[in-house]
Amino acid sequence: MYPNYKELAINSLMSEFIKLVCYQTDKVLFGEDGMIGLNAKNVSPVYFTTSNIINIARLLKEMPKPEGWNEKNMQKVYELAAAAEQHESDDPDHLLHTMQSLLYVCKDSDCGWLSADIDEENDTITVWLEEQVTGKSVIDWLEKVPVTKDGDTTCYKIMAANVCYNEDAGEWQLTFKAQRLSDSEIVELPGDAITAGGKKEIADYIIEEARKEPSHDTPLERVGDKWYAPRRGLVEVDGTTIATAITEITSANILKVEVGTTGYKGGDSGHGGRTYLRIKDNGCTDMRCRVKGESDFDENGNRMQGYSTDNANQIEIVLGGDCELDTFTTALRFAADVLEKKANGSLILEVPKNLDAVKDEQ
Numbered sequence: 001m002y003p004n005y006k007e008l009a010i011n012s013l014m015s016e017f018i019k020l021v022c023y024q025t026d027k028v029l030f031g032e033d034g035m036i037g038l039n040a041k042n043v044s045p046v047y048f049t050t051s052n053i054i055n056i057a058r059l060l061k062e063m064p065k066p067e068g069w070n071e072k073n074m075q076k077v078y079e080l081a082a083a084a085e086q087h088e089s090d091d092p093d094h095l096l097h098t099m100q101s102l103l104y105v106c107k108d109s110d111c112g113w114l115s116a117d118i119d120e121e122n123d124t125i126t127v128w129l130e131e132q133v134t135g136k137s138v139i140d141w142l143e144k145v146p147v148t149k150d151g152d153t154t155c156y157k158i159m160a161a162n163v164c165y166n167e168d169a170g171e172w173q174l175t176f177k178a179q180r181l182s183d184s185e186i187v188e189l190p191g192d193a194i195t196a197g198g199k200k201e202i203a204d205y206i207i208e209e210a211r212k213e214p215s216h217d218t219p220l221e222r223v224g225d226k227w228y229a230p231r232r233g234l235v236e237v238d239g240t241t242i243a244t245a246i247t248e249i250t251s252a253n254i255l256k257v258e259v260g261t262t263g264y265k266g267g268d269s270g271h272g273g274r275t276y277l278r279i280k281d282n283g284c285t286d287m288r289c290r291v292k293g294e295s296d297f298d299e300n301g302n303r304m305q306g307y308s309t310d311n312a313n314q315i316e317i318v319l320g321g322d323c324e325l326d327t328f329t330t331a332l333r334f335a336a337d338v339l340e341k342k343a344n345g346s347l348i349l350e351v352p353k354n355l356d357a358v359k360d361e362q
Helices: 005-023 050-062 071-090 092-107 196-211 324-342 355-361
Strands: 034-036 045-051 115-117 126-128 144-151 152-166 171-180 187-192 221-223 227-229 232-237 241-248 256-259 277-282 286-294 314-320
Touching: 005 034, 005 050, 005 071, 045 050, 050 071, 071 221, 092 115, 092 126, 092 152, 092 171, 092 196, 152 187, 187 314, 232 256, 232 277, 241 277, 241 324, 256 324, 277 324
Parallel strands: none
Antiparallel strands: 034 045, 115 126, 126 152, 144 152, 152 171, 171 187, 221 227, 232 241, 241 256, 256 277, 286 314
């Protein structure tokens, strides 16, 4: 079997990069523009951005290491990445450069989980720093940011970061959309209203969110920083009403799945939450369910009369056929997705009043 050409290529390029980093004799410094030149013998320097160095170091840390690679040499790359991180923290324009990169490299179709409005034609990008449904800040300290001007300090909630090209000034400008906490007025703050370290944290958030791939495995829809179930229901369990999400998975057979949970309620069965899952054959499904209770079997394991479904300690769902395997796997993935997102508070099963407006903005 031929070796993986991608792995071989990455290993080869990484090996050359490690050599390039180790070859440096002078102190390696990042320029004001965030670029660094690594010198190779008898050739022009090879230039990298701080983000390039950090991404390469991250790849090196995560990738399988070929036999014989020198740990001390790899440490040089990690040290260079740490210097790049520090440079970004000290660089007041790092957030501006990050958003420019998003504007021209990622485009609006590749923003991952990031809530961003991109207008490439007018050289403008706005990244929302609050959840569009709940209004909660994506970074806790953005809820209350003190800004001092002329000796007076005013607190703001930072709602969004905006980068645009100012024709009159002939330069790129970073501003923040903010809400003044004293009177709730929406204002625009200059880029220097937040420290370089704070802007570095915002830039890190943007990069991580833009890297995430939206899930196409389930019919849940993303609305801002929350998830929305297009089909919903209500069931009552032990006197408690549970909001549920419903979907159908169709192949040669059709499975209907309905799932919901109250979330964590801080207790056992008596005081804790309730979780509900129903899977129904909606057409041509070879599906069997066996319920076993401890009292239904004798000491030899033979089933006795009076087959009880109360206090069942084991439930088996049996499906026959290849497509049933696929549809049932998808059904369980949907159920797990709903339960996880409902438990951590990121799934809404009630229709938000501003749902259409949020979708239009996106």
